[in-house]
Amino acid sequence: MNNPYLPLPMRLEKNFIETEDKNIRTFTLTFVNKEDEEKFQYMPGQFAEVCVYGKGEAPFGIASSPTEPGKLVFSVMKVGKVTTALHDMPEGTLLGVRGPLGNYYPLEEIEGKDLVIVGGGFAYTTLRSTIAYILNEKNRARFGKLTVIYGARNPGLFLYKDEIAEWQKRDDIEFITTIDREVPGWTGRVGFIPAVTEQVAPSSENSYAIVCGPPVMIKFTLPVLEKLGFPPERIVNSLENRMKCGIGMCGRCNVGNKFVCKDGPVFTLAQLQKLPGEY
Ligand SMILES: Cc1cc2nc3c(=O)[nH]c(=O)nc-3n(C[C@H](O)[C@H](O)[C@H](O)COP(=O)(O)OP(=O)(O)OC[C@H]3O[C@@H](n4cnc5c(N)ncnc54)[C@H](O)[C@@H]3O)c2cc1C
Ligand code: FES
Numbered sequence: 281m282n283n284p285y286l287p288l289p290m291r292l293e294k295n296f297i298e299t300e301d302k303n304i305r306t307f308t309l310t311f312v313n314k315e316d317e318e319k320f321q322y323m324p325g326q327f328a329e330v331c332v333y334g335k336g337e338a339p340f341g342i343a344s345s346p347t348e349p350g351k352l353v354f355s356v357m358k359v360g361k362v363t364t365a366l367h368d369m370p371e372g373t374l375l376g377v378r379g380p381l382g383n384y385y386p387l388e389e390i391e392g393k394d395l396v397i398v399g400g401g402f403a404y405t406t407l408r409s410t411i412a413y414i415l416n417e418k419n420r421a422r423f424g425k426l427t428v429i430y431g432a433r434n435p436g437l438f439l440y441k442d443e444i445a446e447w448q449k450r451d452d453i454e455f456i457t458t459i460d461r462e463v464p465g466w467t468g469r470v471g472f473i474p475a476v477t478e479q480v481a482p483s484s485e486n487s488y489a490i491v492c493g494p495p496v497m498i499k500f501t502l503p504v505l506e507k508l509g510f511p512p513e514r515i516v517n518s519l520e521n522r523m524k525c526g527i528g529m530c531g532r533c534n535v536g537n538k539f540v541c542k543d544g545p546v547f548t549l550a551q552l553q554k555l556p557g558e559y
Pocket of ligand 2: 522523524525526527528529530531532533534539540541542
C-alpha cells in the first residue's frame with residue numbers, strides 16, 4: 281500500500297515573481313519519476329501539500345490544469361516559514377509533493393450548462409485550472425457559456441496577466457476584470473466584485489457559479505448570486521481552512537462532521553448551509 285505521508289520528489293523548474301508587490305510567486309514543478317507523473321491524476325479544484333525539506337509542508341491549490349501534462353503549477357503568497365522558504369528557493373531544487381488531495385469542482389454536473397466563475401485574490405489559482413481545462417479544445421464543446429469575473433485591488437495584483445489578456449481576445453469566454461479603485465490606463469471595470477457581479481448579471485438559467493476568494497468577497501457575492509436566481513445547490517465554493525495532514529487523519533480542518541481536506545475543499549452553498557458557521 282502507498283504511504284500517503286510520503287511526498288513525491290519534484291524539481292523546481294521555474295520560480296518567478298507573479299505580482300507587482302512581489303508577495304506572490306509562481307512555481308512550476310516537474311516530476312522526477314515518470315511513473316509518479318502518470319499516477320498523479322488530478323482535477324481542477326484539488327490541492328497538494330508541498331514539502332520543503334527541512335522546513336515543513338503547506339497546502340496549495342493546483343493552478344495548472346490536467347490538460348497541461350508534465351508539470352504542476354502553484355502560485356504562493358509569502359506569509360510564513362514554508363512559503364518564505366519556497367520564495368527563496370533556487371530553480372533546480374528538489375522538493376516533495378503529496379497529492380492530489382481533496383475533491384474537485386463538479387465539472388461532470390456542470391457539463392452541458394453555463395458557468396460563471398467569480399474570483400478574487402490568489403484564490404484564483406484553482407479557478408485558472410478550471411478555465412484552462414474548459415477552454416482546452418477537447419473539452420470546450422462539453423460546456424456552455426463561460427463567464428469569468430476576476431477582481432484584484434489594483435492591476436499589479438492580478439495573477440497570470442498575459443494569459444488573461446489572451447483569453448480576453450477569445451470569443452468562447454467572457455472574461456471581465458475589475459479593480460477596487462480607478463488607476464490611469466486601466467481599461468477593465470472598476471468596483472468591488474459583488475457589485476460588478478450584480479452589474480454583469482449573468483443568467484442563472486441552466487447555470488452554475490463557482491466562487492473563490494477572500495471571506496469578505498464571498499460573504500457579499502453569495503447574496504448577489506442568490507438574488508440573480510442561482511440556487512444554493514448550484515453555487516460552489518472552495519474553503520481554505522488551516523490544514524495539517526490533508527488526508528482526514530489529524531482533525532485540524534474539521535467543520536462540524538466534515539473534514540475540509542477530504543470531504544472538501546469544494547462544497548456547494550447548500551452543503552455549507554448545513555454546517556456550523558465556523559468555516
Ligand atoms: C486547500 C488550501 C489551498 C490553498 N491554496 C493556496 C494557494 O494556492 N496559494 C497560497 O499562497 N496559499 C494557499 N493556501 C494557504 C497556505 O496553505 C498557507 O498560506 C500556508 O500554509 C502558510 O504556510 P507557512 O508555513 O508559510 O506559514 P506559517 O509560518 O504556518 O504561518 C504564517 C502565518 O500565516 C497564517 N496561516 C497559515 N495557514 C493559513 C491558512 N490556511 N489560512 C490563513 N492563514 C494562514 C498563520 O496563522 C500565520 O499568521 C491554501 C490553503 C488551503 C487549506
Ligand atoms: S488536515 Fe488533517 S484532517 Fe484535515
